[in-house]
Amino acid sequence: MNIKEIKTKYWQKKRGTVGDIVTDLDDIEQCYDTIFNTVKGEIPFKPDIGTNIFEAIGEKPKDAIQIAKTIILKEFPKQEPRAEITSINTSYNENGKIVITVKFQSKLTKEERRKTYYV
Secondary structure, three states, X not given: OOHHHOOOOOEEEOOXXXXXXXXXXXXXXXXXXXXXXXXXXXXXXXXXXXXXHHHHOOOOHHHHHHHHHHHHHHHHHHHOOOEEEEEEEEEEOOXXXXXXXXXXXXXXXXXXXXXXXXX
């Protein structure tokens, strides 16, 4: 897509590509990915970007899930206000990783999507 063809003010370079962009719900999802995979303080001039999701590691299983869920419910809406979380499910997989499935929707278009993260 040519930059002159973009019909929204919200867009960014698509991660892992050269010249591709993401808009709308794809842009929101990529922002969520960045928030989840960035440790707070890791970006020098944006120290509030990210999560401290690693705080859940090493806790008792029930506590770890609650910590991870609480962090997501606090940080995603604060850092990406264009979307709202409509549901969040947490569990453990067979390898002992926390599985977090976030269902979210664009506040503007009401389009929904699910994204799964692993801790």
